[in-house]
Amino acid sequence: MATRPAIGIDIGGTKIAAGLVSGTGEVLHRLVTATPGHSEPEVEAAVVDLVRAFSRDAPGAPVGVGAAGWINPDTGTVLFSPHLAWRHEPLRDRLEERLGRGVTVTNDADAAGWAEWRFGAGRGEDQLVCLTLGTGIGGALVLDGALRRGRHGMAGEFGHQMLVPGGHRCECGNRGCWEQYASGNALGRDGRELARAHSPVAQTLLAAAGGQPEAIDGELVTRMALAGDPASRDLVAEAGEWLGIGLANLAASLDPGTFVIGGGLGSASPQLLETAEDSYRRHLTGRGYRPYARVVRARLGADAGLVGAADLARSEAR
Amino acid sequence: MATRPAIGIDIGGTKIAAGLVSGTGEVLHRLVTATPGHSEPEVEAAVVDLVRAFSRDAPGAPVGVGAAGWINPDTGTVLFSPHLAWRHEPLRDRLEERLGRGVTVTNDADAAGWAEWRFGAGRGEDQLVCLTLGTGIGGALVLDGALRRGRHGMAGEFGHQMLVPGGHRCECGNRGCWEQYASGNALGRDGRELARAHSPVAQTLLAAAGGQPEAIDGELVTRMALAGDPASRDLVAEAGEWLGIGLANLAASLDPGTFVIGGGLGSASPQLLETAEDSYRRHLTGRGYRPYARVVRARLGADAGLVGAADLARSEAR
Structure with a gap:
């Protein structure tokens, strides 16, 4: 059975x-x-x-x-x-x-x-935080062998922790949510803003979008960063910096042994994960007196x- | 036994x-x-x-x-x-x-x-977040009948979630930690700053500190707020606003049924808890589509x- x-x-x-x-x-x-x-x-x-x-x-x-x-x-x-x-x-x-x-x-x-905990990158980890990075940030908490879903099944909405008071408006109604700074939507918004500012650094990205700033989205920025476009790489680095700050916040609260990061964006951008891990290590409270969690890419796609x-x-x- | x-x-x-x-x-x-x-x-x-x-x-x-x-x-x-x-x-x-x-x-x-979970205000709650508010913010996570202490025993350091990028420096080495905005230390710092600015609104508080701004601490501000001093009440209200934002962040991640708030400051200031609960409700992600957690005062002092x-x-x- x-x-x-x-x-x-x-x-x-x-x-x-x-x-x-x-x-x-x-x-x-x-x-x-x-x-x-x-x-x-x-x-x-x-x-x-x-x-x-x-x-x-x-x-x-x-x-x-x-x-x-x-x-x-x-x-x-x-x-x-x-x-x-x-x-x-x-x-x-x-x-x-x-x-x-x-x-x-x-x-x-x-x-x-x-x-990911049962069959993927989180196997064997009894203190696991998983993120699904796509247009937003989804999450799951697997502690001591069980999904912890909270009182009403809504735990793991990590993307809606407020990181920036008065920051970008989020679909959830609040401002400054983490996922407005470290997601596909964030990359797209910042890419379009850069292009609309007629910044010369955005020329290659804008050309890849057929000259239409509104055609720039997170997938295009991610692809152009992989292809080496410096402006797109800067955008990904900025998202990674914010991703790491949010990971450090989760580590303060939850002290996981491993972060598994998946989702379309998480899988597509090694640069994002590298930048995020570096940022996490620079922002972790008590760094120097505690071990770091592993930050690994999801395996199940x-x-x-x-x-x-x-x-x-x-x-x-x- | x-x-x-x-x-x-x-x-x-x-x-x-x-x-x-x-x-x-x-x-x-x-x-x-x-x-x-x-x-x-x-x-x-x-x-x-x-x-x-x-x-x-x-x-x-x-x-x-x-x-x-x-x-x-x-x-x-x-x-x-x-x-x-x-x-x-x-x-x-x-x-x-x-x-x-x-x-x-x-x-x-x-x-x-x-x-508090075994004998106090958290009894019967299987999704519990406890805060100990004093000079800083300590925390505990009791989920499904067990303390969840994380991979290295450091879970529950909620006070070190970063809420304000580039904000006040924290003893932990970071900037903008929650406890720099919603703790006894925060009340004391802001009270001293107000007094040193020679603001006329701080006169009563300053007089209570014997005319010495450096004698103002979180306990004095809390006591003066209880006594009705408007400037001290403003300081407590500001700390409560931040306290509620942090609670909303924890609710996004953990979806507890109850927050129990204790510690010296948590016990001393009903105004702080009322303001915090109001702020939590205004900042909770998805409010309107989900129940609110209870915010209650600790019982065991x-x-x-x-x-x-x-x-x-x-x-x-x-």
Whole structure:
């Protein structure tokens, strides 16, 4: 039973990725579909179709769903989802009703962190902080062998610690959140600002965006930095500096042994991680009197969310 | 066995408090002595004398010691203690050798947080963050029934999250740490600054300090605020605003159900806690889509450290 396959579903804003995942974290089969609009019933129908597609190979396999948003793990209700416009959506109950079996619903960053702890870069670490760096910063806390999700399932929203009083406005409504300074969105915003200021240092970046400042986004800045564009490398270095300050703050509160950093941006930019680790070491409180945490890159890539969702469903079903 | 008394010792910078603590958290007997200088052997000798004084009443009782500093809970070594100038001090081994029995050594804020969870304002809360507000901000994390002390025993140093880039210098070496904005030290510094600026609003506070700005400290500002001095109340309100921002940051990361706030300053100023709770609610990420954590005052007062140290020793001895 412990090693039977489980189905993991990762609901993103643009696509839904699904996989049949073995007890050792391997993705045995994989399916992807576009996220159908933003209405709940359409998304639920797409998830049901994906589960049924696997059911020939693995009838009755446990089903785990990861989704961006604040999810109450006790009820499987999505309290708030930024991409899907869900508010107090009883996702688990709806899916269970349609599928006629138990479903586990988890925050996507929690699922990814759990996967890295079980099968990836966090294995063997009993004090683990995982970050999912993309347009924002998602997070997961795996302490002493369990996901710690807080009182209402909303722990790990590290990206919304306020680092800069009166700073950039965040989608969450506050100002100065960490993810406004160390994320894909931050790189894009700063790249566009640099280009719009007609700074000569931004010429190469602007040319790569077809001369349109508004076409500059985090992915382009990351790619141009990898290609050696000095202005893009400066932007990545600045984001890395902020990333490290936030890591130092988390270390003050949590004292993890390891930070695992994944997500699209975390995987794409070795420079970002190097700069962040350097900055973390320069900002850690009590440095000199304590060991440093390891800062390592995630190993499971884009599969982390579905692998973790499947594994959590398997453990709950046990 | 579960309810036999244990001895708790709280080593502070100016005094060492000791108590014989029942299995239900009552302090049956109490002894206090001045902290003898800053040398390790003298402090250890004082602790040994206190333990022996209780041994007639409770021979062989488990001994728990709480001390300010970074303590490796596996080895009982004090890696760094701000008040006692200890560096890599094997406190547990030294005390065990002198006493001929097992000793448990814990960070003082962790001990206090544990006591509030076991017997005080945090009872029944499985997602608890405790703050000890004094000259700085100490903290403890009690999740799912256990103290979470991190990889090296240094979790809970919430006071050293950086909130203000380039802000006030902190004893830890960094700038802009939370405790530079929301602590007794912060109140004292800002009170002195106000007085030295010859601001007419500071006249009452300055008079209460005998006309000497350097005589203004956090305790005086707190007392004058309680007495209704408007300038002192403004200073406390400012500290409370920052306190609430830090609570909102901790809520983003940890999503506790309850914050318990104790320590000398936390106990002395209802205004500080009210302002902090209001600020926390205005800064919480995702407010409107999630419940608020409770913000409550600690119940065990100055006894929390020794009660928690005793109880942790009792659970380890079990």
